[in-house]
Amino acid sequence: MNDVPGMTTDSAAQPAPSEQQLRDALARKLIESGAARSPRVVEAVRTVRRHLATPDADMALTYEPEVATVTKTDSDGVDISSVSAPRVQAMQLEQAELAPGHTVLEIGSGGPNAAYLAEVVGAGGRVVTVDIDAEVTDRAARFLEATGYRNVTVLTADAENGAPEHGPFDRIVVTVQAADIPPAWRDQLKDGGRLVVPLRMRGLTRTVAFVRDGDTLVSDGFELCGFVPMQGIGENRVRLAVLHDVAGEEIALRLDGHSEPDTAALASALMLPQEKAWSGVTLGGEESNEHLDLWLTTALDNLPLLAAKPRARDHGLVASASPLGIPTLVDGDSFAYRTVRATGEEDRYELGAIGHGPRGRQLAERLVEEIRVWDRGHRGDRARITVRPAGTPDDRLPADGRVIERRHSRVTITWP
Numbered sequence: 001m002n003d004v005p006g007m008t009t010d011s012a013a014q015p016a017p018s019e020q021q022l023r024d025a026l027a028r029k030l031i032e033s034g035a036a037r038s039p040r041v042v043e044a045v046r047t048v049r050r051h052l053a054t055p056d057a058d059m060a061l062t063y064e065p066e067v068a069t070v071t072k073t074d075s076d077g078v079d080i081s082s083v084s085a086p087r088v089q090a091m092q093l094e095q096a097e098l099a100p101g102h103t104v105l106e107i108g109s110g111g112p113n114a115a116y117l118a119e120v121v122g123a124g125g126r127v128v129t130v131d132i133d134a135e136v137t138d139r140a141a142r143f144l145e146a147t148g149y150r151n152v153t154v155l156t157a158d159a160e161n162g163a164p165e166h167g168p169f170d171r172i173v174v175t176v177q178a179a180d181i182p183p184a185w186r187d188q189l190k191d192g193g194r195l196v197v198p199l200r201m202r203g204l205t206r207t208v209a210f211v212r213d214g215d216t217l218v219s220d221g222f223e224l225c226g227f228v229p230m231q232g233i234g235e236n237r238v239r240l241a242v243l244h245d246v247a248g249e250e251i252a253l254r255l256d257g258h259s260e261p262d263t264a265a266l267a268s269a270l271m272l273p274q275e276k277a278w279s280g281v282t283l284g285g286e287e288s289n290e291h292l293d294l295w296l297t298t299a300l301d302n303l304p305l306l307a308a309k310p311r312a313r314d315h316g317l318v319a320s321a322s323p324l325g326i327p328t329l330v331d332g333d334s335f336a337y338r339t340v341r342a343t344g345e346e347d348r349y350e351l352g353a354i355g356h357g358p359r360g361r362q363l364a365e366r367l368v369e370e371i372r373v374w375d376r377g378h379r380g381d382r383a384r385i386t387v388r389p390a391g392t393p394d395d396r397l398p399a400d401g402r403v404i405e406r407r408h409s410r411v412t413i414t415w416p
């Protein structure tokens, strides 16, 4: 009988890492990747026994930086609840710029992230976590009880209305994808307070750190991310235009306020030969497309995202199967999507576009032209995202911005 945690009775086998070793290794990886930077966040990662929130999952996997533990899937197979990946949690904790004594609202519960928040704000602070799903809040409450976090209040409610009895908050951290910012989130945030939210803008989701300034939220940085979709009053899912419906190799356009495409014509176009255009603009292997993609979204009108299953890519139907989707310029019966190819230089890629359909070449060239505009004028720039209430007159919006209209908000993206 082996009564030493983490040890095996097989002398030839390596002992499994202990819980504490797993947490220390996770903290090290998060520091190395830049996701965790501040001492209090690192200490929280070293402390919270996150694996206890999902007892059915492999303990070691729950301490892997990039692994989210999915806990619920809907009838269409879409993940609707999870404990987020540690890297994403650390990134949001840093974006929130938390301090001891803060009162924080977490939207979307799971347990571990509320525990991290509680660690960072300390005994003098307070955390309120709200989830629409009673199964989730039951599990989170049991986890928080078992791990001893007494300064966390767990609520079951639709977070569209925030948590009015518990505010105002110094920080609000949203851990579910939002297409809009309900007024309650802004109103329950103290002026100067920070709202961290995975905001979907024309299909692209970025976790944005906003600072409240009166009725306006102004971004102070954003990070690439993926989150489960909002449920309840604020539910607003992307629509799919399916271009290829073979089981296991589906290809679809994700539409988010884009005009209805001629899906049948685009599906036929997909079967026509690829038309490639190259920009001469290169990226290093470590550089992300995230700012370029946001630029393309602000510069070009009809640009949904192309999503494909890995088998579609493996069969040569598309060049990429990025889970976040690839910006795709659509016009009538033709489309073109952003792509890359290797250059002669090690770990350097050239940006280009692949077109399909009667005007596939023209659209690929149009996309490539816009990649060059970004490279010449905006490479290294960070967009500013501003949220003002719906009904704000145009002359109060930032000049030269791309405006995304939502039910409660006018979201404006501007570039320096």
Ligand SMILES: C[S@@+](CC[C@H](N)C(=O)[O-])C[C@H]1O[C@@H](n2cnc3c(N)ncnc32)[C@H](O)[C@@H]1O
Pocket (backbone or CB within 6 Å): 080, 081, 082, 083, 084, 085, 089, 106, 107, 108, 109, 110, 111, 112, 113, 114, 130, 131, 132, 133, 136, 157, 158, 159, 160, 175, 176, 227, 228, 229, 230, 231, 232, 233, 234
């Ligand atoms: C990614 S999970 C939260 C992860 C959690 N913060 C953690 O510890 O990692 C997102 C959660 O948001 C919840 N959710 C979705 N829509 C919601 C809404 N309108 N109000 C409150 N919670 C919602 C889902 O039930 C799901 O459990």
